[in-house]
Amino acid sequence: MKYQAKRKALILLADGTIFYGKSVGDREGTAFGEVCFNTGMTGYQEIFTDPSYFGQLMVTTNAHIGNYGANTDEVESEGVKIAGLICKNFSYEYSRPDADMSLLEFLDQSELFAISDVDTRALVSYIRDNGAMNAVISTRVEEVDALKAELAKVPSMEGLELASSVSTREPYFVGDPEAEFRIAALDIGIKKNILRNLVKRGAYIQVFPHDTAFETLKAWNPDGYFISNGPGDPEPLKSAVEVARQIIAEGKPLFGICLGHQVIALANGVSTYKMHHGHRGINHPVKNLLTGKGEITSQNHGFAINREETESHPELEVTHLHLNDQTVAGIRMKGKPVFSVQYHPEASPGPHDAEYLFDDFFRNIREHASKDTVV
Structure with missing residues (x-):
């Protein structure tokens, strides 16, 4: 089945700034965490399964994510550890011969919510200027006030034992x-x-x-x-x-x-x-x-x-x-x-x-x- 990201989604930062995108896999969802970015051009599967990223919303600066699928041997732990994924272009199809499945199937196994079609250059620039902070990604684009209230309850990474x-x-x-x-x-x-x-x-x-x-x-x-x-x-x-x-x-x-x-x-x-x-x-x-x-x-x-x-x-x-x-x-x-x-x-x-x-x-x-x- 070929998926098309259709549902509107947003990224709401703790300071009230909003970026928009679309949900991956036409799914509804909401995820909270500290927003951060990784500049790696490859290795997305290892990043997503790295326990050090537990509790974080990952922004990938590489423009294409998912284009080489997923291989079950290329993991750093048992299952995905990031709290959510934010990317520019999400590839539903892949061309790597030794991939076991698409990245979407891999993320679905962990029930990870992801959004694409985001202006990640602008988002990363904003984080670089204003610092890492808590955020929420969600398809509840009409419920900004409610999301702000929920986000305010998420503990800061500083002082957090994980x-x-x-x-x-x-x-x-x-x-x-x-x-x-x-x-x-x-x-x-x-x-x-x-x-x-x-x-x-x-x-x-x-x-x-x-x-x-x-x-x-x-x-x-x-x-x-x-x-x-x-x-x-x-x-x-x-x-x-x-x-x-x-x-x-x-x-x-x-x-x-x-x-x-x-x-x-x-x-x-x-x-x-x-x-x-x-x-x-x-x-x-x-x-x-x-x-x-x-x-x-x-x-x-x-x-x-x-x-x-x-x-x-x-x-x-x-x-x-x-x-x-x-x-x-x-x-x-x-x-x-x-x-x-x-x-x-x-x-x-x-x-x-x-x-x-x-x-x-x-x-x-x-x-x-x-x-x-x-x-």
Whole structure:
């Protein structure tokens, strides 16, 4: 069946600004969340299933969405995690030979409401100028006052704890039990491709729920620890921050990505803050201060760590900077096998400039293991 988007729809921002479009699949619907945008030219399926986007209305800046369909293997979690989709042109037909279904069928499986025919250039420009904010997308175009009242009740992303909404409920294992290394991963919104990258480098992983105590992780006797990416404000994650403190005190290797990076910073007493509109895309330039080399990176975060506090911290070193705005993109602890980055080295479909960070993690594990052997 070929769909045509016909129903009128709107985007109502928290400041009262309205943009118009049409519903995808001729569906009625309403969805609330923080509106944000991603500049990636491809990888929409990975974006939609990334747990870090939980609770957000995604604006795609690429003009065509859905043109290569969907493949059930190319997901970062079980099901779609965004709250709603906003795009310019939605493709109901696709031409990719190894696609399993159309994007519409894929979104229908998750009952995700989407709107198209939106002037996304104007919307993205508005967000860049005025900042990320809560919004609602809806086909209830004649009920603006009612939608405003409902939108006013939606909590701000600042101060919002969302890791518990996307974390696993029970521990599970990934990889070969006979693998060289054991990794304990704290899941505060973990992406599948992170696990794939750890496994292919010789890891057997036990993934633990977001509120797991350090004693439980330690009891598995891992060779190293990992704290994942995830959604929401890092400040409310008191349990994860305490786990990071105890891992650091134990002295074994620790690696954190995105939300995990922020948790490690908080564990060291460095504060975080909500960014104006965040970094989301697969073309963000980062400078590695240790090597002097530039990296093109995949990023997805609306919070960052305080640069001044990090640079003045006696036990921390800034290792990476975002070249667009000079925000901290990576840190490491002095004299300890602990480091983290504010971007995604496991990026799928890419770029892959930063995959070396996984190798650095395993180098830390090997060096730490050799020191234990000598002792």
